[in-house]
Amino acid sequence: MNTLISIIGPTASGKTSLALELAEKFGCPILSCDSRQFYREMPIGTAAPSLEEQRRARHYFVGHIGVEEPYSIGAYEKDALEKIQELFKMHSTLVLVGGSMMYEKAVIQGLHPLPAANAQNQEKLLALWQKEGLGALQNLLHSLDPIYSSKVDLQNPRRLLRAIDLIWQTGQSYTSLLKQTRPQRDFRVVRIGMQLERQLLYERIEQRVDQMIAQGLLGEVEALLPYRELQALNTVGYRELFPYLLGETTLKHAVEEIKKNTRRFAKRQLTWYRGEEDIHWVTPPQTFFNAQKILENLRIG
Template structure:
C-alpha cells in the first residue's frame, strides 16, 4: 500500500518546515497543494519555499505557472494524481502540503459533488457495524456496487459507510458518482498538522507580513500591477497593495490590512480543519522528541 502524508494547518504555522523534515525522514518528495504558490511571479507574497528549502527536498507545483495562465482546481486534481502515480513508482510514501483546503480535498478525495451524510442512514449503518461487524458492510457494498467494492480499501469502515449512504440516498452506484475513478487514489492518507494558540498564530502572521515587506513584497506587487484584474492576483498581500498604488490607502494602512486579512483567512482555515477528526497535531515549536513521536505515530497509522 502506498502512503500520502498530508501536512495541513493555517497560514504561517510552519507547514513547509514540517513537510521538508518529513520528506527528509521518508527520503521522498513533496507535492504542494497551495494554490497561490503555483505562480512563479508571486514568490514573496505567498511565502513560497526559499531556494534553500527547495534544495532540501524536491517540490512539485511550486512556481510552475505564470499568473497569466488559467488553472482550475479540476486541472490540479488531474495533474496532482498523475504526479502522485509517478512518484509512487519510486517511493512508498509521498508528502502533500498546503493550506488551500479544497485543493487538498481534490487530491485526497476528489471533487465529486456528493450529498452530505444522511444522519438516519449513518445511524443504521453504524448499528450494522456494531452488531454484525465490518464484514456485513462489505457484503452490502459488494451487492450494491461491485465496481467500487473492487477498488475501495474495504477495511476502512468510514469509506464503506460513506459509499453505502450515498448509494441509498441517490439510487446510483457510488463508482459512477465519483468524478475521478477511485483506482487513481489507491493510497492511504495520513493527515498531520501543527496547532498553536490563536494569539501565537496571529503574532506569527503579523511578523511574517513584516518580513515579506522587508524581502521586497512592495516591489513584487508593483511588478504585477498590470495583471491586477487576474484571478491569481485577487488575493491577500497583493489586492491591498494595489489599493495603495491607486492612492486609495496609504502604505501603513495597506500593510495593516494585509495582516488583518491574513488573520481572517487563518480563521477560516481553522474552522475548516476543526471539522476533521482525522488530523494528528503537533504543537507549534515542537521538539526533536515530538517529531520522533510523530514519526512513530505515522508508522503505526500506516500499519493499520
C-alpha cells in the first residue's frame, strides 16, 4: 500500500529538516500542510523552505497562492488529495509536513460533513464581536467547549465563529463533532512527531524570530501593510509588526510580542497533539535515525 509520512510537531521543532532527510531517503517530493506557507508573499515570517531546501526535494503547496486569493481548508483538502493521487503513480512513499493541525487532519482523515453556516447565528456572533470585541467570542467558545477552546487559535475570529455556530446548530460540542466518522483514505498514514524539551523549544523559537528579523522580516511585513486586514495576515510575526510600522509601538516591543505569541502557538500545538493516539514521537539529536527505525519496524522503505 502507498504510504504518506506526516511530519508534525510544534513550530521551530525541526520538522523541515526531518522531512528533507526522509524525502531524500525515499527520493520523493514533500507536500506542505502549513496554511501560511501557501502564500507567496510571506516566505520569511512563515519559515517557508528556502530555495536551497526546495532544490533538495520538490515541494508542493509552498508559495502557490497570493494573500488576496481566497483559499479554504476544503479547497486545500481537494487539491492536496488530487496531488497525492497523482504523485503516488510515481512514488510509493510521500512526505507531508506542517504545523497547521486541521490542515493535516483534512489530508489524512478528511473533513467532516458538517452543516453550512447559519446566517442568523453568524449575524448574532458578528454583532457580539463588533460590540464587545474578540474576547467575547473567546469567552463564549470557552463556556461552550473548553477543550476545543484550549486548542484553537483564539486570535482567528473565523475559527471561533464557525465553532460556536456549529455548537448552536447541533447542540453538540465542537470537540465531539470533530470525532465523528470521516471518509477512509486509500493510503497508509504514518505520523512522526517532533518532541523537544519545553525550554529547548522556546530557545529555538526565540532564535528563529531573531533570524527572521535578520533575514528581512520587517521589509516583508512592510510590503504587506496595505493588506493587513486580510485573514492571511492575521498571523504571528505579521500582526505584531503592523502596529510598529504604523508608529503605535517600538520595534523591541513588537519583536518580544512575536516571541511570546509564537510560544503560545507552540503550546496550543502541543495541547492538540497530546490528544492524538497514533503519533510516533522522535527526539533530537538522533531524530532521523529514530525515524528510520520506526519506518523499518513498520516495514516501510
